[in-house]
Amino acid sequence: MSAVIIYTAVAIAQFMLVVAMAIAAVRMFRGPRAQDRIIGLDTIYINAMLLLVTFGIGTGRVIYFEAALVIGLLGFVSTVALAKFLMRGEVIE
Amino acid sequence: MIYPAADLSLPVALAVAFFLLVGAALALIGAIGFLRLPSFYERLHAPALGTSWGIGGIMLASMIYFTAASSRLVIHEILIGLFVTVTTPVTFMLLARAALHRDRTARSHGVPRKYPIGPEERPREDISDEE
Secondary structure, eight states, rough: OOHHHHHHHHHHHHHHHHHHHHHHHHHHHHSSSSHHHHHHHHHHHHEEEEEEHHHHHHHHHSSHHHHHHHHHHHHHHHHHHHHHHHHHHHHHO | OOOOOOSHHHHHHHHHHHHHHHHHEEEEEEHHHHHOOOSHHHHHTTTHIIIIIIHHHHHHHHHHHHHHHTTSOOOOOHHHHHHHHHHHHHHHHHHHHHHHHHHHHHHHHOOOOOOOTTTTTTTHHHHHHOO
């Protein structure tokens, strides 16, 4: 019974996160200016991180946590680099 | 190491399912708001819904699940939650400043103009008020 509850909740949560990623991708491709596309990318990687954690709950493996941590670190660095590029035209001055 | 979901008790399973659904629903609501809000400065607020309680709910669900399934305290998901909570305001502030700078150089309408904030550009009555 508890396995059915958890697997159903994981499936619904994964569906919602995939829809959220698709919506953010729509905004990323359509976005009027460059800053909209950067926030779309930011939303996509946050949702991908959440999706990996739900995969970890669904399969019962701890290994997905580390992949989520790496995605979080790299996403932060890439978003900051892109914002710096928008502001200055260069990443490292 | 695999911790199956079958040997969990019913209240624990309900708590895990509740926090999972709350987190995923908030992430979805944030993405919908990100698509539908009209201007960039309003769109900046919507994904923060997913990065605050979206992350919080799903990390809480993962912590409860692995703590109950492995029958020991597993709280390393706090690491992701703390990291995202610290870094999201930094990235959004940087992006908002960059967008403001771009809008000011493009001279588009509806953008607040830049006030001088340095001490040498401040009006004199501000300085005399402080004394």
